[in-house]
Amino acid sequence: MKLKWIFIILIFALGFTVRLYKFNAPIADWHSWRQTDTSAVSVFFVEKGFDLLHPRYYDLSNVPSGVHDNPEGYRFVEFPIYNLFQGGLFKIFGFFTIEQWGRLVTIFSSLVSAFFIFLIVKKYLSERAGLIASFFYLFIPFNIYFSRVILPDQSMVTAVLGGVYFFDVWIEDKKFSIFNFQFLIALIFTAAALLLKPFAVFFMLPMLYLAFEKFGLNFLKKWQLWFFAITSVLPLVLWRLWEFQYPGGIPQSGWLLNGGNIRFKGAFFYWIFGERVGKLILGYWGLPLLIFGLIHKIPQKSYFFFLSFLASSLLYITVVARGNVQHDYYQILIIPSISIFLALGTEYLLNIKENHIKFFPYLILIILSLFMLFFGWYYVRDFYTIQHESFIRAGREIDKLIPKDAKVIVPNDGDTTPLYFIKRQGWASFEKEMPQMIKMGADYIVLLEPKEENFNIKNEFKIISYSKDYILVDLHQKQ
Numbered sequence: 249m250k251l252k253w254i255f256i257i258l259i260f261a262l263g264f265t266v267r268l269y270k271f272n273a274p275i276a277d278w279h280s281w282r283q284t285d286t287s288a289v290s291v292f293f294v295e296k297g298f299d300l301l302h303p304r305y306y307d308l309s310n311v312p313s314g315v316h317d318n319p320e321g322y323r324f325v326e327f328p329i330y331n332l333f334q335g336g337l338f339k340i341f342g343f344f345t346i347e348q349w350g351r352l353v354t355i356f357s358s359l360v361s362a363f364f365i366f367l368i369v370k371k372y373l374s375e376r377a378g379l380i381a382s383f384f385y386l387f388i389p390f391n392i393y394f395s396r397v398i399l400p401d402q403s404m405v406t407a408v409l410g411g412v413y414f415f416d417v418w419i420e421d422k423k424f425s426i427f428n429f430q431f432l433i434a435l436i437f438t439a440a441a442l443l444l445k446p447f448a449v450f451f452m453l454p455m456l457y458l459a460f461e462k463f464g465l466n467f468l469k470k471w472q473l474w475f476f477a478i479t480s481v482l483p484l485v486l487w488r489l490w491e492f493q494y495p496g497g498i499p500q501s502g503w504l505l506n507g508g509n510i511r512f513k514g515a516f517f518y519w520i521f522g523e524r525v526g527k528l529i530l531g532y533w534g535l536p537l538l539i540f541g542l543i544h545k546i547p548q549k550s551y552f553f554f555l556s557f558l559a560s561s562l563l564y565i566t567v568v569a570r571g572n573v574q575h576d577y578y579q580i581l582i583i584p585s586i587s588i589f590l591a592l593g594t595e596y597l598l599n600i601k602e603n604h605i606k607f608f609p610y611l612i613l614i615i616l617s618l619f620m621l622f623f624g625w626y627y628v629r630d631f632y633t634i635q636h637e638s639f640i641r642a643g644r645e646i647d648k649l650i651p652k653d654a655k656v657i658v659p660n661d662g663d664t665t666p667l668y669f670i671k672r673q674g675w676a677s678f679e680k681e682m683p684q685m686i687k688m689g690a691d692y693i694v695l696l697e698p699k700e701e702n703f704n705i706k707n708e709f710k711i712i713s714y715s716k717d718y719i720l721v722d723l724h725q726k727q
Contacts, residue, residue: 277632645717
């Protein structure tokens, strides 16, 4: 085996290993709300059957939709491809918990993403640059954390990169036929990316550039490309039309674009480019490498191709402005672009050959890379911290005390994480008056980390159990 492949295998093996950090931890770390909601869909698949057209979870409230009640607990966001793998692998193999299988799906996706980055950069620049880009993708601490969470975003990145890679292979084929393997795989990856996250549409720009580079403006006349585009988008369109039948299960999303009119305000630039890209992702010290990547002289075709990745990221951040400001995990999608330009910046330093500064570029590269990783880890290490251990303890106890089909109210400002640990459907806020919620099916109230001012409810209904972590109140028994 060639030395380079041994090196590649070692890097990927280490990339896998670092993602096992706190592998057994409960889903109560950073973004536990979104993670538990995602994992809950997989739990329902395992327990009630894999009905992909009717994904369900624990939340029965009207909080996600903002208007409609959701008595069946439907969850119509991304098409549940991720949950199919998470729940399916748990069902098939039996060992590991369902949460661990979710993490493994994300980890495996990130490794495949890194390999596609290697293949893409290798083709358009060099093998060394491809390996460097993969290295940054695998070891940026921000991406390590978000490459082991239970979210579909990382799988979407994999699908986008796979779609770009096989699309490139397909259009370079002399026959340029829709009846070949490359077309089919590119189509599957692209359609899956859009189903996993419609935001994938912003990252189709590299495909558009490749088509223009190959055919010029005549690409608009190529029916094969139109066929590819339409068939890629069609599954998403059908899914959206289907889910409109269940408005209570569709979360509000319009606010993600420019909620609060934040786009291009000072806060927008601060949070995206200062706090997220500059601090959390690049640890400040990676910024010079990114700039070197932008000014590095490489063949024009390759540079514009890589620039299309960066343009996709900027377009996505600009259009989905509020979502990117509100949620740091939205930046998972731009990590491939950042990794590519960090690799270009590294190449820029490695290609400086003047004798009198021969070793200086290497020293600068080592300092910038190490400090970027060290500071990046410093800023994201708290992401792994369990936020509310009391939720886990309370969930474990309450699960033993109430019927499996009971419905609970757990007032927690809409955060459904406690419902996941209690393993019951219900509401995470008092969205209506108590008599009406009882009519809707509420059986119990759980007050978490109770304080004296939370105890008013005990004067009317019977307390079943209590501890420092919770008070369990039976809504069908008067005091």
